[in-house]
Structures are given as structure tokens and as C-alpha cells.
Amino acid sequence: SQTIHQWPATLVQPVGSPLSLECTVEGTSNPNLYWYRQAAGRGLQLLFYSVGIGQISSEVPQNLSASRPQDRQFILSSKKLLLSDSGFYLCAWSVGRQAISYNEQFFGPGTRLTVL
Amino acid sequence: KQEVTQIPAALSVPEGENLVLNCSFTDSAIYNLQWFRQDPGKGLTSLLLIQSSQREQTSGRLNASLDKSSGRSTLYIAASQPGDSATYLCAVGRGGGSQGNLIFGKGTKLSVKP
Numbered sequence: 001s002q003t004i005h006q007w008p009a010t011l012v013q014p015v016g017s018p019l020s021l022e023c024t025v026e027g028t029s030n031p032n033l034y035w036y037r038q039a040a041g042r043g044l045q046l047l048f049y050s051v052g053i054g055q056i057s058s059e060v061p062q063n064l065s066a067s068r069p070q071d072r073q074f075i076l077s078s079k080k081l082l083l084s085d086s087g088f089y090l091c092a093w094s095v096g097r098q099a100i101s102y103n104e105q106f107f108g109p110g111t112r113l114t115v116l
Numbered sequence: 117k118q119e120v121t122q123i124p125a126a127l128s129v130p131e132g133e134n135l136v137l138n139c140s141f142t143d144s145a146i147y148n149l150q151w152f153r154q155d156p157g158k159g160l161t162s163l164l165l166i167q168s169s170q171r172e173q174t175s176g177r178l179n180a181s182l183d184k185s186s187g188r189s190t191l192y193i194a195a196s197q198p199g200d201s202a203t204y205l206c207a208v209g210r211g212g213g214s215q216g217n218l219i220f221g222k223g224t225k226l227s228v229k230p
Contacts, residue, residue: 006159034217044205044220059217090159104150105207105218107160 002027004108006091012114019064019078021111023091026072031093033074034105035066039087050074051096086115118143122206122221129196130229137191137224139206144184148209150218151180151191153202160205164191196228 003026013019025031035047046059048066056066063082067075074091091108119142129135139149148167152160164173164180166189172181179192193200203225207218 041222043222044207044218046217046219049217092160104162104165106162107152109159110157112157 002093002106004091004093004106006089006108006111008111009109010112012116013081014116015083016080019076019081019085019113021076021089021091021113023074023076023108024072025093028072028093028095030071030096032096033068034092034094035074035076036090036092036107037087038090038110044090048076081115083115086113088112118146118208118210118219120206120208120219120221122204122224124224125222126225126227128227128229131196131198133196133228134192134194135196135226137193137204137206137226139189139191139221141187141189141208141219144187146184146208146210149180149182149189150207150209151178151189152205152207154205154223155202163204193226196226198228198230201226201228 005024007022032051034049036044037047038044048056048058050056050068053068053071064078089111092105094105121140123138146168148165150165151163153163154160163178164175166173166180166182177194182189203223205220205223207220210217
């Protein structure tokens with residue numbers, strides 16, 4: 001069966017510090033991978049998605065970047081955090097290798113980021 | 117631009133009651149619609165996925181319907197239990213070059229009282 005991991009679970013960082021959040025998926029190959037952010041009162045917002053190694057698409061211009069160094073690894077980064085980067089970050093996957101994905105998205109446990 | 121709205125934002129019901137959660141979307145050109153459950157501080161759990169060609173899906177006490185032409189979906193929960201208390205999120209899937217990316221509503225927070 002497939003499993004998705006995220007770490008760390010919780011993170012408190014000062015403004016201006018760097019960020020690295022990691023997501024890995026087990027039990028599947030060539031997945032589509034996604035990063036979402038859930039901010040209080042704003043709902044879930046798609047940040048980045050990837051259909052393959054090194055292939056990243058950004059949905060929202062921001063202070064963040066994403067990378068996919070391996071097939072089942074997705075990393076969210078920032079060089080300098082802002083207060084507005086605080087939120088709950090969720091990684092998700094779906095069956096890939098399709099021009100149009102009709103399949104379900106499955107979410108990880110999330111990382112709670114607080115920027116002070 | 118696709119917008120997804122969920123009404124009501126919060127709902128409190130006594131245990132055993134049947135209930136309906138509503139989801140509406142502005143652009144009927146969707147590829148699928150997915151219902152999720154989120155417990156406080158946790159990730160999302162997929163409940164039901166309805167493809168655009170389908171009218172409904174059922175899983176246990178849950179039934180989700182989809183009416184693309186009117187831009188609506190409902191999640192019906194039968195015989196509610198305190199364990200059903202959570203936030204329920206609706207999301208519509210886009211197609212084409214967006215690889216099925218999901219647009220989420222803000223959710224309905226359900227509380228089932230014993």
C-alpha cells in the first residue's frame with residue numbers, strides 16, 4: 001500500500017531564516033506530487049505541483065520554491081521566511097504518467113510552520 | 117476562475133441525525149470532485165471521488181452526488197455519530213495541463229453531539 005510521509009511535523013522559525021520541508025511517498029512509482037498551504041480562514045491553496053523529477057510548476061508567485069530531486073521526494077524551501085509563510089503545509093500525491101489526471105489525491109500528515 | 121463554496125461553514129447536530137453538506141462551484145467544466153475529512157491538526161483523508169461522468173458515489177454511511185450542470189455536489193451522512201465530528205472539505209479537479217489540480221472550498225465544520 002502507498003504511504004506518504006512529511007517532516008518535520010512542527011516547526012518554529014524566526015523571520016529571515018531558511019526553510020526546508022520534505023515529503024516522500026512509498027509504494028508507488030512516478031506519482032504526481034503537490035504542495036498545498038492551509039492558512040487560517042483562507043482554505044487550502046495549491047503552491048506547487050510536479051509530474052516528474054526536476055519538473056516543477058508554480059501556481060502562486062511567492063517566497064517559496066520546490067524541488068523534486070528523486071521520483072518520490074518533494075521538497076519545499078525558502079531562503080528567507082516571512083511572517084506570512086506561517087501555516088499548515090500539506091503534501092499530496094496522485095497516480096501520475098497521465099496527460100490528465102482523473103485520480104484521487106492522497107494527503108500526508110502535514111507540517112505546522114510558525115514564523116515568529 | 118473556478119470558485120468553490122461550502123455552506124454552511126459550521127453545523128451542529130444530535131447523534132443519529134441524517135445530514136447533508138453542500139458544495140457549489142462556478143465552472144461546470146470539472147474532471148472530478150473529491151470530498152475529504154480533516155480532523156483538527158491533521159492531514160486530509162479522502163472520503164469519496166466522483167468522476168465528471170458519474171452522478172454519485174457511496175461508501176458506507178456516506179453518499180456523494182454530483183450535478184455538473186448546476187455546479188453542485190452534496191455529501192449525505194446517514195445516522196451521524198460523534199466520531200463523524202470533523203471539517204469536511206470539497207474540492208474540484210481541473211484537467212488539461214493542470215494535471216488534475218484541486219480547487220478547495222473552505223469546508224464545513226461538523227459537530228455531532230452525543
